[in-house]
Each structure stands twice: as structure tokens, then as C-alpha cells.
Amino acid sequence: MMQPVYTDLIEQLRQQIDEKRIITDPTLLFAYGTDASFYRLLPQLVLQLDTLDEVIFAVKTCYERKIAVTFRAAGTSLSGQAQSDSVLITLTRRWRDYKVLNDGAQIWLQPGIIGAEANTILAPFGRKIGPDPGSINSCKIGGIVANNASGMCCGTSQNSYRTIAGMTVVLADGTLLNTLDLNSIAAFKKSHAEMISELMLLMSECQANRVLADKIRHKYRLKNTTGYSLNALVDFDDPIDVLQHLFVGSEGTLGFIADVTYNTVVNHAFKASGLFVFADIEQTCLAVSQLSKTRVAAVELMDNRSLASVAEKPGMPRFIAQLGLDGNTEAAALLIELHAEDEQDLGLQSDGIQQIINAFSPIEQVNFSRDTKVCEQLWGIRKELFPAVGAVRESGTTVIIEDVAFPIAQLAPAVRDLQTLFVQFEYHEAIIFGHALAGNLHFVFTQSFDTPAEIERYSAFMDAVAQLVAVDYQGSLKAEHGTGRNMAPFIELEWGNDGYQLMLAIKGIFDTHGILNPGVIINADKKSHIKNLKAMPVADELIDKCVECGFCEPVCPSRNLSLTPRQRNTVFREISRLRRSDEDPVRLAAMEKTYRYYGLDTCAATGLCAERCPVGINTGDLVRKLRQNHTEKAKKIASWTGNHFATVTASAKAGLTVANKMHTLLGTNRMHKLTQKVYQLSGHKIPQWTVHLPLPATKIVAPIISGITKERIVYFPSCAARNMGVEAQAKDERPLAEVTISLLEKAGYEVIFPANLNNQCCGMPYTSKGFPETAHLKAQQLEQALWAASEQGQYPILMDTSPCASTSKQHLRKELIIYEPFKFVAEFVLPRLKIIPQPEPVMLHITCTSRRQGLAPLIEQVTKACALNVIIPDDISCCGFAGDKGFTKPELNASALAPLKAQVPQGCSEGYSNSRTCEIGLSEHSGIEYRSILYLVDKVSRLH
Numbered sequence: 029m030m031q032p033v034y035t036d037l038i039e040q041l042r043q044q045i046d047e048k049r050i051i052t053d054p055t056l057l058f059a060y061g062t063d064a065s066f067y068r069l070l071p072q073l074v075l076q077l078d079t080l081d082e083v084i085f086a087v088k089t090c091y092e093r094k095i096a097v098t099f100r101a102a103g104t105s106l107s108g109q110a111q112s113d114s115v116l117i118t119l120t121r122r123w124r125d126y127k128v129l130n131d132g133a134q135i136w137l138q139p140g141i142i143g144a145e146a147n148t149i150l151a152p153f154g155r156k157i158g159p160d161p162g163s164i165n166s167c168k169i170g171g172i173v174a175n176n177a178s179g180m181c182c183g184t185s186q187n188s189y190r191t192i193a194g195m196t197v198v199l200a201d202g203t204l205l206n207t208l209d210l211n212s213i214a215a216f217k218k219s220h221a222e223m224i225s226e227l228m229l230l231m232s233e234c235q236a237n238r239v240l241a242d243k244i245r246h247k248y249r250l251k252n253t254t255g256y257s258l259n260a261l262v263d264f265d266d267p268i269d270v271l272q273h274l275f276v277g278s279e280g281t282l283g284f285i286a287d288v289t290y291n292t293v294v295n296h297a298f299k300a301s302g303l304f305v306f307a308d309i310e311q312t313c314l315a316v317s318q319l320s321k322t323r324v325a326a327v328e329l330m331d332n333r334s335l336a337s338v339a340e341k342p343g344m345p346r347f348i349a350q351l352g353l354d355g356n357t358e359a360a361a362l363l364i365e366l367h368a369e370d371e372q373d374l375g376l377q378s379d380g381i382q383q384i385i386n387a388f389s390p391i392e393q394v395n396f397s398r399d400t401k402v403c404e405q406l407w408g409i410r411k412e413l414f415p416a417v418g419a420v421r422e423s424g425t426t427v428i429i430e431d432v433a434f435p436i437a438q439l440a441p442a443v444r445d446l447q448t449l450f451v452q453f454e455y456h457e458a459i460i461f462g463h464a465l466a467g468n469l470h471f472v473f474t475q476s477f478d479t480p481a482e483i484e485r486y487s488a489f490m491d492a493v494a495q496l497v498a499v500d501y502q503g504s505l506k507a508e509h510g511t512g513r514n515m516a517p518f519i520e521l522e523w524g525n526d527g528y529q530l531m532l533a534i535k536g537i538f539d540t541h542g543i544l545n546p547g548v549i550i551n552a553d554k555k556s557h558i559k560n561l562k563a564m565p566v567a568d569e570l571i572d573k574c575v576e577c578g579f580c581e582p583v584c585p586s587r588n589l590s591l592t593p594r595q596r597n598t599v600f601r602e603i604s605r606l607r608r609s610d611e612d613p614v615r616l617a618a619m620e621k622t623y624r625y626y627g628l629d630t631c632a633a634t635g636l637c638a639e640r641c642p643v644g645i646n647t648g649d650l651v652r653k654l655r656q657n658h659t660e661k662a663k664k665i666a667s668w669t670g671n672h673f674a675t676v677t678a679s680a681k682a683g684l685t686v687a688n689k690m691h692t693l694l695g696t697n698r699m700h701k702l703t704q705k706v707y708q709l710s711g712h713k714i715p716q717w718t719v720h721l722p723l724p725a726t727k728i729v730a731p732i733i734s735g736i737t738k739e740r741i742v743y744f745p746s747c748a749a750r751n752m753g754v755e756a757q758a759k760d761e762r763p764l765a766e767v768t769i770s771l772l773e774k775a776g777y778e779v780i781f782p783a784n785l786n787n788q789c790c791g792m793p794y795t796s797k798g799f800p801e802t803a804h805l806k807a808q809q810l811e812q813a814l815w816a817a818s819e820q821g822q823y824p825i826l827m828d829t830s831p832c833a834s835t836s837k838q839h840l841r842k843e844l845i846i847y848e849p850f851k852f853v854a855e856f857v858l859p860r861l862k863i864i865p866q867p868e869p870v871m872l873h874i875t876c877t878s879r880r881q882g883l884a885p886l887i888e889q890v891t892k893a894c895a896l897n898v899i900i901p902d903d904i905s906c907c908g909f910a911g912d913k914g915f916t917k918p919e920l921n922a923s924a925l926a927p928l929k930a931q932v933p934q935g936c937s938e939g940y941s942n943s944r945t946c947e948i949g950l951s952e953h954s955g956i957e958y959r960s961i962l963y964l965v966d967k968v969s970r971l972h
Contacts, residue, residue, distance in 0.1 A: 034072045037095055037115075041075070044085050049076040049120070054615070055622035058602060059595035060118065063103035063110040064577045066426045066477070067513055068562040071098075071116040078120045080204075080286055087284060088202025090115055091543055098545045099280040101139055101171035104163045104578045106429060107512025109175070109279040109548045111560070117284075119170070121588050121926065124903070128153065129289070134193055136289045139170025142582055145902070147295070155292040158186030161508070162411075165640070166579045173288050175510040176253050176277030181326045181365070183466050184251055187508075189259070189276045191291045197275055198284040200539045207272045208289060216268075226537045227267045230530065234261040240526045247523075250433040251466045251507035253277050255519045255531050255549060274534060279510050280545040282538040296367035298374045299325075301403040302396035303345065304385050305335075305361045312360040313440035315388040316464040319364070320436055324381060328363040328410050329464035331443060335361055337416035337459055343405050347392040359391065360443075362464065363410055365403075366396065374398065413461050414472055415642040420457070421474040423572040426564045428475050432497045433507035434467045442501055446471060449496065453489040468507040477561040487558045490518075498522035513560075516551035567604035570650045571597045573643045580637035580647070585876075585908035585924035590626040593637035593647035599623055600650065628654055630920050632910035633796055634876035655798030663801075666794060670802040674786040681751045684724040687717055688756070715915030720951040722944075725753040725763040731779050738778040741856070742817045743768060744810075745781075746829035747789055748944035755948075755957065759937075760967075764944065764960050768828055771966040775860040780823065782813035790827075792835040796911050804839075811840045818844060826852045828960060830942040831911075834877035848878065849942045849961050850887045858893060861969040869897035871932060871939035873950050873958065876906040878942065891940060891961065894968045901931040909949040925953035932956055940964050 030052070041050055051060060051074040060074045077083050090097045098112035101119070123140030132153025137146055143164040147156045159172050160179035167177065173195070178187040194208035203219065206212040217224055235241055241262050248259040260273035275282055306312040309331060319327050332351075339349040351359050366381065368374035378396040385393075397403060418427045434442040443460055446469070450458040455473040462469035476482045497503045498521050505515050505522050520528040535542075535550045547556060566572055580593040591599065603623060606616040633648030658666075669676045691699045696719055703717035728745060749764040760767070772779050782788060788810045791803035814825055814836075824845045827833040833848035840846070847855070872891045874884050891898045908914070908924025932939075932954050939958035941947050950958035 030072065033093065033095065037089065037093060038073065040089050041086060045075065045077065045082055049078065051076065053622060055599060055619045056626065058619075059591055059599050059626070061112065061116060062576055062595060062598045063100070063108075064106050064575070065108040065111065065512065065514070066428060066475070066562050067108035067111050067560050069111040069113040069560055071112045072114055074116045074118060076118050076120050078122050080198075083117070083284055083286065084198055084202045084204060086115075086117060087198055087200065091200050091202060091541060094541045094543060096543050096546050098548075099170070099174070099284050101168035101174070102142070102163075102166055102578055102581065104167045105171060105175060105279075105512065106431075106509045107506070107514040108560075109510050109512035109545065110171075111513070112545075121903075123170075132292060134289055134291055136287060137169045138287050139168060139173075139285055141169045143167055143169065143172055146290075150292055151295065153292075154295055154297065156295040157290050158182055158191040158293045159188055163577070163579065166577075166582055169288060170285055173276055173285050174279050176257065176508070177510075178251060178463075178466075178468075178508040180328060180463055181367075183463075184248070186293050188288075188290075189257055189273055191293065192272065192276060193289040193291045195272050195275065195288045196286040197272070198286055200283060200541065200544050204286075205271075207268055213268055223537055224267050226533075227270055230533060230537075231261050231265070231267070231270060234258070234530060237526065240530070243524070243527065246502075247504065250435065250504050251463075251468045252433065252504040253508055253510050254504055254506040254515055254522050255511055255527070256534050258523075258527065258530060261530070274538075277510070279512065279548050281535060281549050282544065294369075296325075296369060298368040298371055298398070299403065300366045300374055300378055300396040300398045301364065301406045302378075302382075303361060303363050303394040303406050303409070304390040305347070305351070305359050305392040306388055307356075307391055308358040309360045309443050310440045311388045312362060313436075313443070313464075315362060315385060316439060317436055318384050318387075319362075319381070320465050322381060322384070323366075323377065324364055324465065325367040326363075326365040327464040329439075329460075329462055329469070330361045330363065330410065330413065331447070331460040332357055332359050333447075333457075334413050334459040334461045335359060337420075337457075338409055338412045341412050341416070343408060345392075345394060348409075351392070356391075363406055364396075365407075410461065413459060415644075417457060417459060417472045417474060418575050418643045419573055421573070422476070423566045423569075424478065424564055425474045425476045426562065427472060427575045429470055429472045429509075430493070431468070431470050431507050431509040432493070433504040434469065434497070434501050435503065436464075436467045438501055439464065439467055439469075442496075442503070443469070445496055445500075446493075449489065449492050453485060453492070455489070466507065467503070477563065483558055483561065487555075490557065494518045494521055511549045513547055513551065514557050516547070516549055517554045517557050519549070563601075563605065565601050565605040565608075567597075567601040568650055568653070570653065571600065571645055571647060574598075574641075574645050574647075575643065577642060579640045579642060580645075583634075583636040583640055583905040585632045585634065585906040585910075586630045586920055588926070589920055589923035590630040593641075593645070596627045596631065596647050596651070597645070599627060600654075627651070630913075630917055632876075632906055632908050632913065632920060632924070634906045634910070635880055636876050636905055639880060652795060652798055655796075656800065658798060663799065666797070666799040666802045667805075670789075670794065670805050673789055673806070677747055677751050677786060681724040684722060684752065687721060688723050691717070691756075712916055715912075716918055718918075718948070718952050720755050720948055720957075722752040722755050722948065725749065725751055725765070728763075728765045728781075728785070730781055731769055731773065738776060740780055740823045741772055741777040742780045742782065742814060742823050742825040743772065744788070744814065744825060744827050744832075745785070746827060746832045746944065747793075749828050750786065752944055752948075754959070755951065758957060758959070760959070760963055764828055764962065767960070767966050768826070768962050771857060771962055771969070772826075774966070774969060774971065775857045777856070780817050782810070782817040784813060788813055790832045790835045791839065792831055793911055795835070807836070807839045810836065811842055811844070814840070814844055815842050821845065824852070824856070828942075828962065829944055830875045830877045834881060848883070850878070850883060850890050853961065853965050854886055854890050857965060857969070858890070860972075862972050863893055863965075864968050864970065865892075865894055865896050866964075866968055867896050868938070869899060869933055869936040870895040870964065871936060871950075871954065871956065871958070872898050872900050873904070873907060873939060873941040873946065874900065875941060875943045875946055879905065887942075887961075891964070894961075894964045899931065899933060899936065901928055903927045907946045907949050909943075909946045911945060914945060914949045921949040922953060925949060928954050938964075
């Protein structure tokens with residue numbers, strides 16, 4: 029039952045915020061409240077805010093009522109800083125604006141931009157942002173700044189604290205301050221004179237306390253994100269400078285960061301990487317000490333357990349596995365990266381660093397290489413470390429990654445002491461790796477929180493770690509992952525009473541009511557790090573290894589509509605737990621009901637999540653499995669349609685005919701209104717009409733065999749191509765099959781069709797709807813037809829739709845050579861024809877199946893061979909049409925393609941892809957006609 033204070037709050041918020049973005053559904057609160065940490069708090073409401081005015085209004089309203097507020101960006105944070113049991117504020121996709129300033133020397137960013145996207149924007153200028161966290165492909169600028177996240181090459185010189193030029197912030201009382209706007213600063217100094225005075229007093233007291241000031245300077249020579257950025261008090265004299273630098277790393281406890289302007293850094297074009305293994309950790313760390321005096325860009329340390337954890341992974345150098353076989357359990361490695369402005373400088377660096385390394389007698393090595401593939405393989409070792417632990421952990425346990433820093437001179441004994449603690453507390457799977465140049469080590473281990481004994485083991489272990497790092501070595505308990513809830517109880521241990529009192533004063537100055545992210549950084553409860561622990565109950569082997577990191581979310585087409593893969597997994601885990609425990613049947617029933625739409629019905633099941641997942645989880649596999657829970661009647665219907673497929677597809681074609689005639693009779697507006705009502709009354713079973721709904725395809729006419737000996741190609745037109753023609757206003761009225769045949773004949777091929785064509789299907793529609801038996805039947809039938817048509821695999825097979833080609837490659841067992849359109853064009857068509865690329869711009873959509881197969885570079889290459897100006901829109905990985913979901917759940921398609929139309933440049937009137945159904949949705953939401961790439965190739969190609 030919601031407390032009255034929140035009921036009143038919601039009524040107030042509704043005055044300015046769309047009710048749809050005020051989330052109170054318990055299942056969605058559970059889902060949206062999940063972050064990458066091992067804590068679980070359930071928010072009372074989640075606000076999805078669209079504008080800065082909404083943020084100011086929400087924060088001010090909560091401040092007046094003394095209701096706690098937590099801000100969240102991507103939720104990849106590991107220490108519990110994005111958790112709330114009150115009001116959780118998230119941002120809609122509208123917070124993704126940016127401006128490149130001063131020829132790339134600076135960049136202005138809103139907090140919703142993903143870190144890697146910022147670097148993509150800066151790439152043409154040869155620049156990048158300074159921070160380079162391991163989660164840069166998922167974490168957002170708001171979180172990067174709020175956590176002072178750093179990374180492998182960033183060190184302490186290029187983090188947000190050092191590269192920030194200015195920011196706009198919202199304080200607890202709703203006041204807005206832009207630190208780059210003189211008028212804003214003047215107004216702020218007038219309205220908040222007392223805050224400015226208190227900050228200046230803190231500055232003077234801190235600088236006058238020599239012992240404390242020296243301690244601050246010492247601790248920030250290391251990487252340090254434990255507590256607030258106290259170095260701001262000794263680094264700057266202007267209170268506005270102090271204020272904005274205190275915001276860096278403040279984890280939402282001082283206010284909301286509405287935008288940030290970075291001073292960018294050079295992104296060197298010339299790079300080299302090498303891997304060097306030493307006999308023991310002592311030699312390894314001595315090498316690090318020498319390397320820290322040079323210009324190396326990154327040095328990643330991996331201890332012997334780390335090397336052993338990835339020894340059997342594909343692509344690893346053979347000597348890694350051999351180390352274990354040789355009985356060498358002491359070896360450790362350094363992965364080193366060099367950056368330079370030119371090849372000559374890179375060569376000189378390589379030679380100089382190699383001499384330093386040789387002095388420490390490496391026992392194995394991969395010499396410095398400039399080859400991109402080699403470098404990627406070497407960094408793949410480092411990236412595999414976290415997944416290596418996550419993938420082998422016991423079901424029901426969580427993966428914890430801690431993040432400390434030691435003085436470099438003491439790195440070797442510190443590693444030894446950490447390893448001793450692993451043995452003492454029986455964390456036998458724990459590994460150590462990290463950014464050695466900064467003395468920054470991560471250690472990863474697995475932990476269960478399902479018994480008091482396990483919680484006590486973890487608590488005792490963390491007490492020992494805190495003593496070792498903060499006291500014995502005077503290091504940092506948090507180097508780059510943020511304090512959060514996890515290290516809040518240990519801040520005073522690390523900083524002493526003076527430092528801790530300083531932090532209490534900072535919190536009090538900015539947040540007098542204590543409403544901003546309470547419990548994070550400042551927490552009086554010395555046991556808070558072992559409370560509100562997240563359960564990771566067994567649910568299904570397909571997702572049990574999920575660590576809920578959120579790396580999957582940026583590529584999920586339903587991320588702004590319903591749930592992401594991480595959220596689908598976490599809700600299903602809770603549903604599974606409730607089913608076993610029978611503790612709350614009412615809550616279980618509510619969760620199952622909500623999950624049907626948010627979890628199952630609106631999942632596109634693209635599999636792109638698996639590409640981003642550190643442990644390779646495809647949540648789409650779970651969704652397809654859960655969709656198999658059909659009645660016997662439904663299974664019989666599916667089986668009948670599989671056995672009478674030609675009849676079913678003929679009915680679909682007839683439906684397109686009827687729709688076209690109705691449109692002609694009623695007109696566009698009336699047709700829209702009528703079909704929208706029918707769609708709603710049918711329970712979303714009868715598709716809603718769109719102006720881009722195709723006309724029925726004309727009958728495919730097989731080409732006449734001329735008798736002249738030609739190379740043969742088997743062409744399998746997909747179900748969509750056989751039944752769906754072009755849209756009513758198409759520039760080229762020919763259906764896809766006709767265009768394909770024209771192109772193949774132009775290239776000099778003889779086209780062969782498989783037998784019984786109209787009854788053939790790859791089985792994908794049945795797979796996605798949860799009818800695996802019928803899918804298998806159709807796949808077997810198609811396999812036999814293709815095997816015969818290709819004369820037992822002798823001829824290549826073209827499938828004109830990428831999902832069909834992908835499905836067939838995955839499920840057909842015979843040795844058939846199957847191509848989707850782009851790869852086929854690249855290998856079989858372009859070499860035979862003269863291509864005259866058109867000057868008119870074209871949009872290009874790379875389907876999710878093509879992305880999964882690694883075809884994106886080839887697809888871009890083929891399109892650029894046919895058009896001089898090719899636009900690939902940002903922030904779209906999948907169109908969300910998902911077979912027929914574009915008809916039955918059009919909101920999924922609309923959400924996935926929401927950023928599309930704004931990216932179509934003026935003068936562009938055509939788009940291309942390789943999936944007929946995707947092209948319908950792309951046309952609908954772009955305002956231009958999308959069609960198969962084969963149309964473009966046919967248009968611009970000539971015989972030599």
C-alpha cells in the first residue's frame with residue numbers, strides 16, 4: 029500500500045509530468061529499480077523525465093516535502109549508488125543532445141549520451157573524452173561524471189575531474205546553475221550567498237589544516253573516488269570551481285548534473301599493444317614501477333589466477349594454457365598499449381619500452397604489434413576476465429568486482445596480501461587485474477547472500493580488505509567505481525575523522541534536508557554494506573549467469589517502451605522465486621500479468637543483447653522458450669498452418685488485396701481511423717493499417733532457361749517477398765523477386781527456384797512465436813528443397829531477406845552455401861557489373877541479424893559502392909518490427925525507430941536494407957521509402 033505522502037506527491041507531479049511517465053506499477057518498479065550492483069531497494073515511484081523543467085519541478089517538489097530522490101543514468105554502477113527506496117528519477121531518450129565546440133577541443137553533452145557515442149562524435153576531429161571506463165559502450169555521461177569514472181588509459185590526469193570545463197546543475201532546492209554562464213553565476217551567488225560563504229569557509233579551513241591538506245594531496249596522487257572530491261578544496265580558489273568539481277564523483281548526493289562540457293583529449297591514430305608474462309608478481313610489479321616513468325598509455329596487470337581463468341578461451345595465446353601445464357602458478361602478465369602521433373614516434377616508443385621490459389626477463393611475450401586484429405585479440409584477454417568468473421559461478425551467486433588502489437611502489441606485496449585474504453576467506457575463484465599505472469586493482473569473486481553465514485563471511489572479508497587497503501597501505505578503497513553504499517561505512521576509516529567531518533559538512537551545505545540519494549557516500553549505518561542485498565535466485569539456465577550489468581540495454585529495441593534484457597531477466601528471476609516459495613500469490617499473479625506484455629509480447633528477440641553480454645546471454649532465447657506455453661489447440665493450429673503453408677500465405681496476400689481496395693474506397697484518413705478501431709476491438713490481433721502496407725505481390729514467374737551454359741544460382745524468395753509487393757506510391761513498381769531475377773540475369777547467372785516454392789518457409793515465424801516443432805518441420809522441408817535445387821550444395825543460395833538467411837544458416841544441417849543480399853552482392857554481383865554510384869543520398873538500415881553475423885562493415889561497403897552519400901542513423905540497432913510485431917505491436921516498432929525521422933537529411937528520399945518486413949516499419953517512421961538493397965544495385969549497375 030502506497031504511503032499517503034507519495035500519493036500526494038504524485039498528484040502534485042501530475043500537474044507538469046505526463047502520467048504515463050510516473051511509474052507506480054510494482055512489477056515495473058522492481059524492474060526499473062535494478063542496477064548493476066548487488067543491492068536491491070524497491071522505489072515507491074519511478075519518474076521518467078523529459079525536460080530540464082520537469083527535473084527542476086520534480087526535485088523542488090520532493091525537496092519541499094522532504095522526500096528522498098535518486099538520479100540514475102544507465103544503471104551500470106557497481107556499488108549501489110543508483111538504488112532507491114523512495115523516488116527514482118530516470119531520463120527519457122530526449123536527453124541525448126550534444127555540441128562539438130572549438131573544432132573538437134571541447135564538447136557539450138547532455139547526461140543521456142553514452143560515453144562511446146561521445147567518442148564517435150569526436151572521432152572526425154581526432155579527439156575523445158578523457159574518461160574511458162570499461163563500461164563505456166553502455167554507461168552514460170551523467171553517470172561517468174557523477175562517479176568520476178576513469179578507465180584503462182585515463183589515469184588521474186584525464187578523468188572528469190581533470191577535464192571538466194563546466195556543467196549545468198540542479199541543486200536540492202531546484203535552483204539551476206550553469207558554471208559557464210556569467211549571468212547564471214552572478215544570480216546564484218546572490219541567491220545562495222550563504223552556500224558560497226560556507227564553501228569558502230571550508231576551503232580556508234581545509235587549506236589551513238596542513239596535515240589534512242597534505243593527506244588530500246597524497247591520496248589524490250592515487251586514483252580515489254572514496255567519498256567526495258576533497259581535492260577541490262585545495263586545488264581551487266574560486267567557490268564556483270570548487271562547487272562544480274565537488275559535483276564530480278558526488279553520485280547524485282549533491283544535485284543533478286543536467287549537462288557537462290568537457291575539454292577533450294587527443295585520440296592518437298597510431299597505437300600498438302603487446303603482452304608480456306613474468307615469472308612472478310614481484311618481477312611484474314617492478315616492471316610496472318619502471319613503466320610508470322614513461323609515456324605508455326596503458327598497463328593492465330593480470331595475476332596468475334586471471335591468466336588461468338581464460339587459458340582455455342578461444343583465441344588465447346597458447347603459452348597461457350601452457351603456464352598451468354608447466355606448473356607455473358606464480359606467473360603474472362602485463363598488457364601494454366602505446367599511443368603516438370606518428371609511426372616513427374611509435375617505433376621509438378616500442379623499442380624503448382621493450383628494453384625496459386627485457387630487463388625484467390619476461391618468460392613469454394607477444395611483441396608490440398600495430399595490427400588491429402592482433403591488438404583486439406590481446407585486449408580480448410583482458411576483457412574476458414570478468415566474464416570468465418561470471419560464467420563459471422554457481423547458480424544463485426552474484427559476481428562482485430571490487431576496486432582499490434595502492435601506491436605503485438607497494439603493488440607487489442599488496443597483491444600478495446590480497447591473495448592471502450582470498451585463501452583465508454575461501455574465495456578460491458577470485459582473480460586480480462587492473463590498471464597498474466595508477467596502482468588500481470580490481471578483484472573479482474563470487475558470493476552468495478542466501479544464508480547468514482555467507483553474509484558474515486563477506487562482511488568479515490570486507491573488514492579485512494578495508495584494513496589492508498586503507499590503513500596498512502594507505503590506499504584507496506574505491507579507485508574508480510564510486511563509493512556507493514558498499515564503501516560508505518569505511519570512509520572514516522580511510523580518511524580519518526577530519527576528512528570525514530569535512531564530507532559531512534559538504535553534504536550538509538548542499539542538501540540540508542538530506543533528500544539527495546540518502547545512504548550513498550554518507551551513511552551513519554556501519555552495516556549498510558551488508559543490508560538490502562540482492563537475491564539472485566535460480567530461474568532458468570538460459571539466464572542464470574546474468575550479472576545484471578546492463579551492458580545489453582543500449583541495443584535493445586524495447587528499452588524505451590517496456591523492459592530491457594536485464595530487466596526481463598531480473599523480473600523473471602523474481603517470478604521464479606515466488607512460484608517456488610508460494611509466499612505471495614497475489615504479487616505473483618500481478619507480476620505474471622505485467623510480464624506478459626512488458627516481458628514477452630514486446631520483446632523483439634533480436635539476440636543483439638547476447639553480443640553485448642559479458643557472459644553471452646541471449647534473453648530472446650528465454651522469451652521464445654516462455655512463448656512455447658501454448659494450449660493444445662494453438663499447437664494444432666500452428667501445425668495445420670505449417671502443413672498448409674501455401675494456403676495460409678495466399679490468404680495473407682488476399683488480405684493485402686482487400687486492404688488496398690478498402691484504402692482506395694475510404695481514403696487514407698478514414699482507413700486509418702477504421703483499422704485503428706478494429707485493431708483495438710480485436711485485442712490487437714487484426715493488424716492496424718498503414719499507408720506503407722505493401723500491395724500484394726504479383727506471381728513470381730520463373731525465368732526461361734535459354735539453353736546457354738551459365739553459372740547457376742538458387743534463389744529462394746522469402747515468404748514476405750512472395751506475398752508482399754511494393755507500397756502504393758513506390759518509385760519502382762516491380763516486386764522484389766522480379767528485381768532480384770533481373771539483377772541476377774544482368775550479372776550472367778541462371779536462376780533456379782526450389783520445388784514447391786509457395787509451401788516453403790525457413791521456420792522463423794514459428795520459432796519466434798514459440799512453436800518449435802512446426803518450425804523444425806518447415807526447416808526440414810526447406811532443407812530438402814534447397815538440397816535438391818542446389819544439386820546437393822553445388823550452387824550457392826540467395827535468400828532475399830536477412831532473417832531468413834540467418835535462421836537457415838543456424839538450423840539447416842546439410843552443407844548448403846546460403847547468402848543474404850549484401851554478402852551475395854559483394855561476392856557474386858559487383859565483380860561482374862559496372863557500378864555507377866548515384867550522387868543522391870540514401871539511408872541505410874543494418875538489420876539485427878546482419879549485425880549479429882558481423883556483416884555491418886560489408887553492408888556499409890556495398891552501399892557506399894552504390895551511393896556517394898550513405899547515412900547510417902545513430903541510436904538504432906534494431907527496427908523492432910520483429911517479424912509481424914510491427915503489425916500486432918506497432919508501438920515496439922515506433923519506439924525503436926523514434927530517432928529515425930530526424931536523421932533523414934533534406935533531399936534524401938530513399939532508404940535500403942535487407943529485410944522486407946523491416947522496410948515497412950522503416951518507411952512508416954522515416955517518411956521515405958525503404959526497400960531491398962537489390963533495388964539500388966539493379967538501378968546503378970551496368971554490363972561491362
